[in-house]
Amino acid sequence: MTRRVVHYLNQFFGQVGGEEFAHEPPSVREGPVGPGVLLDSLLGDDAEVFATVVVGDNHAADKPEETVDTVLRLIGPLEADLVVAGPAFNSGRYGVSCASAGTAVADQLGIPVVTGMYDENPGVDAASGIFVVRTGDRATGMRAAIQHMASLVLKLLAGDPVDPAADHYLPRGRVNVRDRRTAAERSVDMLLAKMADRPFETEIPHRVIQPIPMPSLLTDPSQARIALVTDGGIVEKGNPRHLPSGRSTTFSVIDIGGLESLTSDDVDVVHHGYDTTHTSANPNRLLPVDAARRLEREGVIGTLHEKAYSTAGVSTTITDARRIGRGIAREFVNDGVLAVILTST
């Protein structure tokens, strides 16, 4: 019997269009589309991609609950045996979209879900109860990603045992192991070992999250120097320092001293992760110079810092993002900035 697989894609891989179609609401079409064609061929006679659900990245990001509800209504009646989402590589909106929809499908429809994304994709944290196959950070790795995902899909459909290392998916914290001891006995053994400073191995691996210290509250904004930062890709007019539109390793500094507002005569927007039409037309939608100046005139804030900072936050590694943040923060400390408004797209 050929098992039925539904494929979930964004507007780009679903062949609707680029960023200008990122607002597309969920829709379903028959058969495989785009990378689903390769997926379908790799599933052989055991399974087929019989339907594809396409959702615009911005629709999913701007209306997450509505998107999940609609996707559940579309997939529910299809009698799918399994859902594949993506792969999303390092695309943040797409990864979160795959993870959110996939988690809801697994949880509320009881259908197993396989998705694929890069380790640092924020979608990894949003995924729960689904299989996340490790991929590279860009779509040039599509073939390998689909091969690994297809292989895992076939194993899951056949009821075969799967393993994170062998099947290229991120550990889900669940391992099926036979042990003569009960869970209570194993827990007590671990506790006794810990108390006696003997080595032990936890059965539930914890994802290590670097703690971020709680900053001080801003007690009196009317006396404070406030700065503006964005990861929406604003650069000086003409981009004289040739800052990249993604995979940023540095930041730009925008002189806003004396400006009452930002216009497209002052800056450009360089970012390949979203449609920059609106922010190019009015850069205050990223760096709200006009609003901040008004609050400065009203005395709500003490001073609007004369330098604003920007980077292009798409496919930027966590390591580079931390370094960029520290670099900007150092300048703020030197300049007496007490608080920051960060705007993200």
Add this chain to the structure above:
Amino acid sequence: MAHVCTMIPVARASGSRWIVEGHGVLHPLGRGDGSTDEDEAVRLRTVRSAIDVLSRAPEGVSGS
């Protein structure tokens, strides 16, 4: 730091403690389909919220 953004789960996961909801991925501080006055009003309201949350202990996401 007050973080204005639409993708709030991502902001939380990255450690932001003061989050103000933005107005869409494409125009976080504005109205893409509104008049100039509406666009400016949305932006002013959001920036006020951002300043306001910075003086309060983090409780979650602030609407704008």
